Structures are given as C-alpha cells and as structure tokens.
Amino acid sequence: MKNTAQPLLEEYQIGNLKLKNRVVMASLTRGRATNVGLVPTPLMARYYAQRASAGLILSEGTWVSSKAIGFINVPGIFTQEQVDGWKLVTKAVHDKGGLIFSQLGHIGSASHPDFFDGELPAGPSAINPQSHSFTPDGFKDTLTPREFTVAEIKQTIQDYKQAAQNAKEAGFDGVEVHAIAGMLIPQFLSPATNQRNDEYGGSIEKRARIVFEILDAIIDVWDSTRVAIKFSPVTFSHVGIVIPDKETIPMFQYILKKLNDYNLAYLHIVGPAEDLTGTAVEVLQDNYFSHFRRHYNGRLMANLGFTQESGNAILQEGIADLVSFGAPFIANPDLPKRFKYNLPLSEGNRDTYYSGGENGYTDYPEAIYDSAVRKD
Ligand SMILES: Cc1cc2nc3c(=O)[nH]c(=O)nc-3n(C[C@H](O)[C@H](O)[C@H](O)COP(=O)(O)O)c2cc1C
Structure with a gap:
C-alpha cells in the first residue's frame, strides 16, 4: 500500500517475499548464546519475536x-544443535507474521587464540589487524595471525555454503553475508591486511575474488533473491588498520559492477559514522548513498544513524529502497508502530548490549498509545 507521508511504512516486494514495511531490523550482536555450544536459546526466540513487526529482521552475525x-556468546549455524536452536527463533518470528534472514559471518584475523585452544586465528596474510577481540576474559588485542592456505580459503567458502544450507533447514527466509569492517571479507579487500600474491591478493579483482566465490557458493543453495550482502565501505573507528584507502572507491565500483549481474535480495550499505573530509574517500561526503545508487542497479538498503525523518526522506528521494535500523531496535521492539504514530523512541542501555540474560534484552516494553483512538 502507498503511504506518501511515510514511505517507511509501505509494503515492499523482494522476489516472492512481501515485506510489510521498509523498516528493517539490522543485525545486532547481543551475546545471549551463553552456552558452550553457542546454541540460540528460547530467550533469543522471544527477543526476535518481539521485533517481528519489522519488514525484515536480520539476525545477529552468526558464525559459519x-x-x-x-x-563471546555469539551463536553459530554450523552444528545440528545450533540449527535446532535457530528453528525456535524462525518459528517464533513467523508465528508473529515476521520475516528473518540469517547473517553469516567470519571474523578472520580479528579473533584471538583464546577461542582456539591457544592456536592463532588465520587471516588473508600474516598481518595483525590491530583490532580487539571480545574474549571470555574481556577485550584483548589481536595478534599476528597465520596466513590462510588456498585450501583453507576454499574450505571457508564451503563453510559459508554449508551455513547457508543450514539456514534453510533452520527456516530462515534468506541470508545476508556479513562483510562489514572488522570481518574476514574486508580483510581480504584491504591491501593493509591482504598482501597475498596468489589469486586472492594483489589487484582489486583478486582481493575481491572471495566475495563472488562466497556468493556463488551460497546461490547454489538459495535463489539469488534470498541472498544479500552488507558492506561498510567507509568505517574508520574500532576496526584497526582495515580502513578506507585510495583504492576503496574503485574497489567498490568494481564490486558493484559485478553485483549488478547477481539479482540479489538487496545490497546493504552502512553509511559514514564520521565526517569524511580529509580522508581518502572525501568525495563521498555529500553524495554517499547516491554514489552507490548510481553504480548499483538492484535494491539498495541504507543504514547508519537513520531516524523516522531521514529514513522517510531517503526513500522519498528514491536514493534507497529499504532502510535498516540497528540500535533503535534494541529499546524499541515496536519501532514501525512508533513511526506510524509518531511516538517517542526509548534509549537502549549500552551496559547491557552484550551482557547476557533478559535484562536490557527482552524487557523493553512496547510503547503505550491510546488504542481506543488509534487502530492498527
Ligand atoms: C550492539 C550492536 C551489535 C551489532 N552487531 C552487528 C552484527 O552482528 N552484524 C552487523 O552487520 N552489524 C552489527 N551492528 C551494526 C548495526 O547492524 C548497524 O549497522 C549500526 O548499528 C548502524 O545502524 P544504526 O545507526 O541504526 O544503529 C551492531 C550494532 C550494535 C549497536
């Protein structure tokens, strides 16, 4: 239905999936898989079901x-137990009329030996990403990783494929590849962390190769209109040495040109969190999402810092097709309803973002509004 006042509240079609609005819940790691098997729990099912009024939910980043x-405490999707745990989540969301994609991730060299019985994690090259890993003993500095062998890269691509297959078995409606700064894929894209001189390093085409091999593997399992990818091309903070450089713009132009042939569910782009003036990507400062719109022919999902007003505006202007909201969904489980009735938003408590348990997770109430006057 057309909603000229608030395009965020319009229905939206992706292939044969009908989203009831264009308010997408972005992936939010919440550290609630507090068990040795990293299995999704009934508490997580309740949390996601509370947010089922989103047009589409993207699960928290999930290990392939x-x-x-x-x-710590981030769920996986590589064991049968985990798949069974996710079934609870997808059923709870579907029972409430929602849709949910699984976000498939790999953190590469930004991990820590504490997760691997003392063994080093692997990365594109043996270069410390100079980032931090949240271990069971708190945040620790990353170390110099092992370099992936080509056989390990091929295995990793198969891991994504298997995870995508598992997501299907678990009842998800699709998958999103987690490729924002800090994760394995940007480590391959960046010359700061990828100095390989084989088919996975060197030129833009070779550094980007893994993106397409992962997507091709997943599209063997899912129709392309159920597969998406999320990039954050201009993230500077908290991600160590994987930051934009003079090849970032040509790199993404190359990636987008190729993605134009993929007919994906959507391309998810995270915006700049800071002023780009004086950086290698300064030219994107005033036309960021329009730049991606110009180079990408498919559905575009915009993210970072959007509000009801700016979200409606970017859709109205035709610069994006969908808008995702991350932090606002933490304390506003009924975000689309709050937009519909212009209700105030609640602020989430950062201390409980990753703390485990119900507190600051499933205990944020829906907004109170006068249901006698307002019918929905
Ligand atoms: C607590 C928290 C956890 C997050 N976890 C993930 C994640 O697992 N995967 C991901 O792609 N982005 C993650 N993000 C980023 C969000 O999806 C989103 O891109 C970011 O918060 C910007 O959107 P916003 O301004 O609407 O919050 C996380 C953000 C927050 C605040």
Missing part, C-alpha cells in the same frame, strides 16, 4: 564454522 569465531 568453529574457525570463524571471535566474540
């Missing part, structure tokens, strides 16, 4: 294999 881990 035991080698992909690098942050």
